[in-house]
Amino acid sequence: GDSVTQMEGPVTLSEEAFLTINCTYTATGYPSLFWYVQYPGEGLQLLLKATKADDKGSNKGFEATYRKETTSFHLEKGSVQVSDSAVYFCALRLGAAGNKLTFGGGTRVLVKP
Amino acid sequence: GAVVSQHPSRVICKSGTSVKIECRSLDFQATTMFWYRQFPKQSLMLMATSNEGSKATYEQGVEKDKFLINHASLTLSTLTVTSAHPEDSSFYICSAPDRDRSNTGELFFGEGSRLTVL
Numbered sequence: 604g605d606s607v608t609q610m611e612g613p614v615t616l617s618e619e620a621f622l623t624i625n626c627t628y629t630a631t632g633y634p635s636l637f638w639y640v641q642y643p644g645e646g647l648q649l650l651l652k653a654t655k656a657d658d659k660g661s662n663k664g665f666e667a668t669y670r671k672e673t674t675s676f677h678l679e680k681g682s683v684q685v686s687d688s689a690v691y692f693c694a695l696r697l698g699a700a701g702n703k704l705t706f707g708g709g710t711r712v713l714v715k716p
Numbered sequence: 717g718a719v720v721s722q723h724p725s726r727v728i729c730k731s732g733t734s735v736k737i738e739c740r741s742l743d744f745q746a747t748t749m750f751w752y753r754q755f756p757k758q759s760l761m762l763m764a765t766s767n768e769g770s771k772a773t774y775e776q777g778v779e780k781d782k783f784l785i786n787h788a789s790l791t792l793s794t795l796t797v798t799s800a801h802p803e804d805s806s807f808y809i810c811s812a813p814d815r816d817r818s819n820t821g822e823l824f825f826g827e828g829s830r831l832t833v834l
C-alpha cells in the first residue's frame with residue numbers, strides 16, 4: 604500500500620543551522636506531496652506542497668523538491684530559528700483518494716538559541 | 717486561512733462511559749471531514765471519513781460501533797467514543813478540506829482532543 608517514511612527525531616540543532624528532514628514515499632500512482640507542521644499546542648497546518656515531479660514547494664524559508672526518481676520529498680531550511688521548533692509531517696495524496704492523506708511518522712525538531 | 721475548531725481539547729472519563737468530540741469548520745463549509753488518531757511519537761492514523769448527510773466511511777480495523785461518527789451539517793462533525801476503555805486513550809484530530817477549494821488538496825486541522833480513559 605501507499606506509505607510515507609520520514610526520519611525519526613528528535614532533531615536538535617542550534618539557531619541558524621541548516622535543517623534537512625528526509626522523506627521518502629511508496630505509492631501506486633503519482634501522488635501529490637505535502638509537508639505539514641504542528642507547532643506546540645496547535646493543530647497541523649500546511650507548510651508547502653508539490654503536485655508533480657520536479658516541482659519545488661517553498662514557504663517560510665523551507666523548501667522541498669518532488670523527486671520522482673528517488674521517490675523523495677526532503678524538507679530543507681538554510682537557517683533555522685527557535686520559532687521553527689515543531690513537529691513536521693510529510694504526507695502524500697493520491698488523486699483517486701480524494702483529499703485523504705497518508706502521513707509519515709512525524710519528525711520533532713528542536714531549535715536551541 | 718480556514719479554521720477548524722475541536723471541542724473539548726482535553727477530556728478525562730471513566731471506563732465504560734461515552735465521550736463526544738466535536739469538530740467545527742468556522743469559516744468554510746466541509747462536505748467531508750477526516751478523523752485521525754495520533755499515538756505518542758507516532759503518525760496520524762486515519763480512522764474514518766465523515767460525509768455530510770450520509771454514513772461515514774471507516775478504515776480497515778476501526779470499529780464503527782465503537783467510534784460513532786455523525787456529520788450533521790456542512791460545518792459540524794462529531795466523534796463519539798462509546799463505552800470507552802483505557803486503550804482508547806489517545807489524541808484525536810479532525811481535519812477538513814474547504815468545499816469551495818477542494819482541488820488544492822489542502823486540509824485544515826483542528827487542534828486535537830486528548831482523551832484519557834481511567
